[in-house]
Amino acid sequence: MANELHADAAQARQSEIPFAVVRGQPFYELPKDLYIPPDALEVILDAFEGPLDLLLYLIRRQNLDILDIPIAAITRQYIGYIELMQTLKLELAAEYLVMAAILAEIKSRLLLPRPPEATDEEADPRAELIRRLQEYERFKKAAEDIDALPRIERDTSVAGAYVPERKTTLVPPAVDLRELLLAFRDVLNRADLFTTHQVRREVLSVRQKMTELLAMLPAGEFREFTSLIATGEGRLGVVVSFLAILELGKAGMIEIVQERPLAPVYVRSRVAMEEADDLGPIETDS
Amino acid sequence: MTLDRLKPILEAALLASQQPLSLAQLEQLFLDHERPSHTDLAQALEALAADCAGRGVELVEVASGFRYQVRTEVHVYVTRLWAERSQKYSRALLETLALIAYRQPITRGEIEAVRGVVVSTQIIKTLEEREWVRVVGHRDVPGRPALYGTTRTFLDYFGLKNLDSLPTLAEIRDLESLMPELQFPREAPIPAQLSDDSTLAPSTETRQ
């Protein structure tokens, strides 16, 4: 068996690339008796990803019948392995050991006569090994496929162009129309509250305007109504002036005269200047 | 090496390199026997530069060599890659904008009168920078305050045809029923099936 293996390996050498390189030396063939031979340990460790990988290699390339492994040889190598484990990576060697044990177990169980009844429940010891080999082979292939994918650094590089004046800009936030409308609703609601405020502010300005009006009206002198209305302050100014005139009239401080319908309206003060300073008692409806 | 073979190599190298590449460096891309002449190299670079017409990048020569760079015309778009998103607009800004939209033309004083608080200069500036509002005139009163109005950009942004398509005041009072399709992003509860769904993509393998 061992010689056959050697012959096969030698034959395969011609067409193969070295399956392992140990300390710079290419290995074209597996060492003799390669299941777990001590001599080949470095080769195994370098070239194979574990006992499954090794087994696959043996099966596919060497046409090895794993069911015909000589148990005596395995046992010898097994002991030699244990000796080497002292100097080499224990955990890695252990896996090969386990495999050797599995192979030995398979062989021994096959040699044993089988009880006719128990066979169904007891799975064929080889089946599990085959299943594992198949499963491993799929992912061995998958790893090769992934390795073959064009990848950055090895097969391609990301293309980039220079960006002059690379500066960060500020992107304005997004606004939803609904958000805007909600804001407007709020401001309207608040404006409702402010309305009462504004009435009071107008009362004050009416009082102030009343003072100003009286100052504009020398005692006893008629002035045209429209000349008393402040136009420089917009609509509000007009309203305030008008209110102030009405208030003054109501308080009897001025006299409002119109000779006939649609004729100009005239206003005359009925108070002396010193009285006009004291507008305290005047109250507007609040 | 023909120009057709030379160009892709130079283009790839220039785009892959983080730095400008000098003629000497470009020569180093080739093994001795395939190394192009200076004339060929220059010709290929010229052709590559010409190929950039109408594109987003251009091939330029700077002190240390040649490089592809983003064209000025599209630069403004590209810089948005590194844009910082500003914080959300303040309530004050939105209220100001709303008042301008509905009450235009309106002065700052009038906005303040309705809102009851002073409108900061920053808010008006932000709205003007965003090109949503602009000064449309001045009120003919002492101080001649600026009158603000909204712009076409404002209408475009909010998907409005014209100012008349702004919802009426009555509709605003009843905002809940308004524009259901314009759902304001509230803190929506995450659907149950999303929260425990891991981001893991399923394995592509078909198990047997």
Added chain:
Amino acid sequence: MTLDRLKPILEAALLASQQPLSLAQLEQLFLDHERPSHTDLAQALEALAADCAGRGVELVEVASGFRYQVRTEVHVYVTRLWAERSQKYSRALLETLALIAYRQPITRGEIEAVRGVVVSTQIIKTLEEREWVRVVGHRDVPGRPALYGTTRTFLDYFGLKNLDSLPTLAEIRDLESLMPELQFPREAPIPAQLSDDSTLAPSTETRQ
């Protein structure tokens, strides 16, 4: 925005970015009123990809978006820009990566069960440092072992759009082609889990 205006912007942005850009990121290049539709965007990208014909770079879509990359055909020249850059990965690492990619989420123990060897901590560390794999959870069994999955970076690096674009995982080879020598003696019981496998031809060999 017309295709002629859109294309240079997208090209410049993709070349300016160090990372692939997603459609959403590309949309962010445009202000609201000028933002192109999805159709326009897709059309422009397609046109840009077509423009790469015969050039040194190509526009590809990977997991996190679109990117320009050097064509494999000319990359050998480009690599001469850098003395030592391309990295080789050990079979142990690639097998571990393959198991995580195809079988995610997967524990280290499960990887070891398939590979028949211990997975070194260094390999997992390397994969995590490269950001190709990450812990995506823990299996609810004693010891709560970490479950590993691949990342977007992994897909980007290998030029994949998603996990579905991984090479198809090989079918389980039938027994005869895998091991012509491993034949079952006629009298041997066919294991339960293999009994319905029609390819399992009974051996004619008689063993002594």
